[in-house]
Amino acid sequence: MSAMHWNENTQSVAPGVCLLPVVHGSAEYAVIVRHLFLEQPPGLVMLELPEVAADEFRLAIAHADHIPVLALQQHASDRPEYLILEPLEPLIEAARSAFEMEINFHCVDDYGSFSGDWVHDFLPDTYALWHMSANDYYAAVLKQFHSSTGETHDADGVARSAQSAQADEIKRTFIQSIESEAITDDQTRRVKTIDQRRELFMSDRIRNLLRIYGQQYDEHRPALIVCGMRHASNLKQLIVLSEDEFQSRKAAAGVETDPLFDAEAEPLEIVLNR
Known part of the structure; x- marks a missing residue:
């Protein structure tokens, strides 16, 4: 696998803030997550997991070796949705590593539109990560997303580290496999509205967490x-x-202010996940 460096496997968002795009259920991405934590432990971790189950999730992650299962439901009459703490899920590995290293981690997704059905990523086998960096993989996926949906995606700063003839051939084969797994227009339309709300909710919480924990993370x-x-x-x-622009987008999409970060509320008490 490529050298496990942050600049090869993560996307820069802002000074001291990085994003790791992953394929759910991928052992290779779980390995990348673990190596990032071992190489340079982050100061704060934010995960695409439902915030409503954050307290229960912190209790369960301490027993991750036993593969616990959380039953999620907002109301007693709701049919529960089961979230398996699968060791080979990169999000679970990130939470487990953060717990082990006593690093604050937060679940930032909206439960109302969250889906634990991660098998429908429509992405090819991540075995290619043994021969290319995570950023190379992400760039190839973005390229196909752009061609199949017509949407614009930012791939600036993507590293191109695998230069050998063997790695180039693997890349070509890999990109061809992406084309055979292209996301259809119907699938894109079906998830677009849900994804928009989730992304606004997640980014709202992330923006607030970055403000609150501003002294706990930096470029190191x-x-x-x-x-x-x-x-x-x-x-x-x-x-x-x-x-102003962010609040305008939230209002247009009908996304309410995150109750945990209401300006009228008491300051959030920061508790280490120990």
Whole structure:
């Protein structure tokens, strides 16, 4: 696998803030997450997991070796949705590593539109990561997303580290496999509205967490955001918007202010996950 360096495997969002786009359920990405924590522990970790279950999730992650299962439901009459703390899920590995190293981690997703059905990523085998960096993989996926959906995605700063003839051939084969897994227009339309709300909710919480924990992360101990590839590009853009523009987008989409960070509320008490 490529050398595990932050600049090869993560996307820069802002000074001291990095984002790791992952493929859910990928052992290779779980390994990348672990190596990042061992190489340079982050100062803060934010995960694409439902915030409503954050307290229960922190209790369960201490027993991750036993693969616990959380039953999520907002109301007693709701049919529960089960979240398996699968060791090979990169988000779970990020939480487990943060817990082990006593690093603050937060779940930032909106439960109302969250789906734990991560098998429908429509992405090819991540075995290619043994021959290319995570940023190379992400760039190839963005290229196909752009061609299949017509949307613009930011791939600036993507490293191109694998230069050998063997690695180039693997890349060509890999990109061809992406083309065969292209996301259809129907699938894109089906998830677009849900994804927009989720991304606004997640970016709102991330922006507030970055303000609150401003003294706990920097370029040497960066804040790390771990999310699925489908959300990475939009999150990067939303996180760095001006406050006025961001609030305007929230209002247009009907996304309410995050109750944990209401300006009228008492300051949030910061508790280490120990």
